Amino acid sequence: MKVLEDAGRGTTNAFAYAGGVAELFADALRFIVGLRIRVGATVDQAYLLGVQSVSIVILTSLFTGMVFSLESAVQAVQYGVGNLVGGLVAFTAARELGPMLSAVVVAGRTGAAIAAELGSMVVTEQIEALQSLGLSPTRMLVVPRLLALLIMLPLLTVLADIISIIGGMWVAGIYAHISQESFITSARSAVPFEDVLKGLFKSAVFGVIIAIIGSYQGLRTRGGAAGVGKATTGAVVTSIILIFIFNFALSYVLFAH
Amino acid sequence: MALWARLDDVSVRYGPKIIVQNLSLDIVEGAITCIIGLSGAGKSTILRLLNGLKKPDSGRVFVQENDITEMRERDLIELRRTIGFAFQFSALFDSLTVGENVALPLREHSKMKDQEIRKLVSETLDSVGLAHVEERFPAELSGGMVKRAGFARAVITNPKAVLYDEPTTGLDPIITHVLTDTIVKLRERLNGTAVVISHDLESIYMMADYIAMLFEGAIVAYGTVDEIRRSPNPIVQQFLQGSEVGPIPI
Numbered sequence: 448m449k450v451l452e453d454a455g456r457g458t459t460n461a462f463a464y465a466g467g468v469a470e471l472f473a474d475a476l477r478f479i480v481g482l483r484i485r486v487g488a489t490v491d492q493a494y495l496l497g498v499q500s501v502s503i504v505i506l507t508s509l510f511t512g513m514v515f516s517l518e519s520a521v522q523a524v525q526y527g528v529g530n531l532v533g534g535l536v537a538f539t540a541a542r543e544l545g546p547m548l549s550a551v552v553v554a555g556r557t558g559a560a561i562a563a564e565l566g567s568m569v570v571t572e573q574i575e576a577l578q579s580l581g582l583s584p585t586r587m588l589v590v591p592r593l594l595a596l597l598i599m600l601p602l603l604t605v606l607a608d609i610i611s612i613i614g615g616m617w618v619a620g621i622y623a624h625i626s627q628e629s630f631i632t633s634a635r636s637a638v639p640f641e642d643v644l645k646g647l648f649k650s651a652v653f654g655v656i657i658a659i660i661g662s663y664q665g666l667r668t669r670g671g672a673a674g675v676g677k678a679t680t681g682a683v684v685t686s687i688i689l690i691f692i693f694n695f696a697l698s699y700v701l702f703a704h
Numbered sequence: 705m706a707l708w709a710r711l712d713d714v715s716v717r718y719g720p721k722i723i724v725q726n727l728s729l730d731i732v733e734g735a736i737t738c739i740i741g742l743s744g745a746g747k748s749t750i751l752r753l754l755n756g757l758k759k760p761d762s763g764r765v766f767v768q769e770n771d772i773t774e775m776r777e778r779d780l781i782e783l784r785r786t787i788g789f790a791f792q793f794s795a796l797f798d799s800l801t802v803g804e805n806v807a808l809p810l811r812e813h814s815k816m817k818d819q820e821i822r823k824l825v826s827e828t829l830d831s832v833g834l835a836h837v838e839e840r841f842p843a844e845l846s847g848g849m850v851k852r853a854g855f856a857r858a859v860i861t862n863p864k865a866v867l868y869d870e871p872t873t874g875l876d877p878i879i880t881h882v883l884t885d886t887i888v889k890l891r892e893r894l895n896g897t898a899v900v901i902s903h904d905l906e907s908i909y910m911m912a913d914y915i916a917m918l919f920e921g922a923i924v925a926y927g928t929v930d931e932i933r934r935s936p937n938p939i940v941q942q943f944l945q946g947s948e949v950g951p952i953p954i
């Protein structure tokens with residue numbers, strides 16, 4: 448009985464959570480559609496949340512591109528299809544690796560930062576202070592972060608795509624003696640530009656997920672410093688899970704015709 | 705006596721915990737009303753009811769004759785612009801300088817030019833006894849200065865009423881005196897209403913026109929300073945004397 452009760456409560460909570468997230472998102476959209484956007488704050492956030500993630504996106508995509516190439520290049524050459532490695536790496540990078548890696552990395556770094564910042568603003572009554580001045584926390588805080596990630600995450604993904612392909616090409620050259628020309632030719636023919644755009648569309652969706660979940664978790668923080676910690680962890684865990692789920696759904700819709 | 709606001713049979717709970725039960729309270733216009741009561745009694749909750757940050761579970765809240773429990777969020781936002789709120793820990797935005805904090809409501813709500821805003825910010829900071837701190841960040845100020853910066857932000861739009869949550873708690877007696885004096889002066893300057901939560905009896909006797917005592921979710925005493933000081937109510941007397949003996953459980 449206890450199990451059923453817990454499960455029941457869990458389901459109710461999940462619905463309440465989803466409802467709260469949807470409400471926040473709708474509220475943010477209203478301001479965006481009404482063009483009630485704070486441009487300065489958005490640029491600041493784009494810098495803070497996006498530019499500062501550049502180095503870790505470079506590192507993670509470089510090594511992932513390298514290891515992917517390492518595993519596939521040697522085998523491919525053994526089977527006499529070394530000319531396909533470039534295509535394989537580029538194909539995976541544009542469709543899955545680039546969008547997913549940059550999203551997960553940014554969720555860990557930026558989603559956590561958003562939740563922690565808004566959470567501590569709740570705890571120190573700064574959110575209520577905004578409201579008491581007749582200002583909407585959604586417009587002042589959530590919309591700039593949402594737009595910043597919506598723009599920056601696809602850009603970071605372009606970077607991740609390029610870096611993982613370069614890393615892959617380098618390793619393919621060293622370990623399987625696949626020439627750069629052959630790698631690039633293969634990459635070009637395997638990945639239509641449309642696929643790159645679809646990958647970027649996915650990462651725009653992931654950007655929205657990270658910003659909204661981070662903001663929502665931050666804004667519903669209760670109970671002091673410990674609450675901020677919980678909000679931060681919650682933001683990272685929830686957004687990463689949602690990114691995986693949405694990635695599957697979007698890949699299914701976009702790529703599996 | 706005209707009223708600025710009226711709480712009518714209001715109840716508030718957090719989960720199963722009843723904080724305020726069937727509470728009624730009048731806030732007289734143009735006066736300073738002090739709310740006293742034990743920590744956790746629900747005093748801050750009452751301030752949040754008065755500007756619609758908190759909706760009561762039952763009962764009505766009237767501000768200038770309007771029932772704000774029925775108001776849509778959009779109208780509440782308009783209403784809040786006419787009510788200053790000085791938070792217990794000031795709640796200055798720590799990513800903004802003091803000057804930007806105080807200027808924020810003007811920048812967002814008025815069409816004033818940058819130069820006019822700067823001038824008004826500096827005048828308002830002067831009026832709360834803070835000069836030349838515009839460029840500093842809240843973290844660089846002392847406790848008393850932060851409180852005053854919070855006052856300045858709350859009053860810069862000339863609100864009809866200002867709500868102060870424990871403006872002097874935790875500060876030394878001299879600053880307490882100065883802040884109390886500031887509250888009185890600001891009320892005169894704005895020609896408005898003030899509601900002040902305080903534990904500081906001396907400062908309450910100095911500024912209050914009316915005192916309301918909150919105990920176990922309801923107002924157990926209400927009156928002028930003299931009336932409250934002479935109240936026969938044992939709860940009030942125990943509280944004012946800070947005595948361990950009496951009806952208030954410790």
Ligand SMILES: Nc1ncnc2c1ncn2[C@@H]1O[C@H](COP(=O)(O)OP(=O)(O)O)[C@@H](O)[C@H]1O
Binds near residue numbers: 741742746748750
């Ligand atoms: N957001 C909240 N969630 C749950 N309980 C709360 C919340 N805000 C206040 N409370 C509880 O309500 C009671 C009254 O709080 P408050 O109005 O802040 O009291 P006071 O200002 O008189 O010290 C306290 O016991 C507090 O723990």
Ligand SMILES: [Mg+2]
Binds near residue numbers: 869
């Ligand atoms: Mg309080």
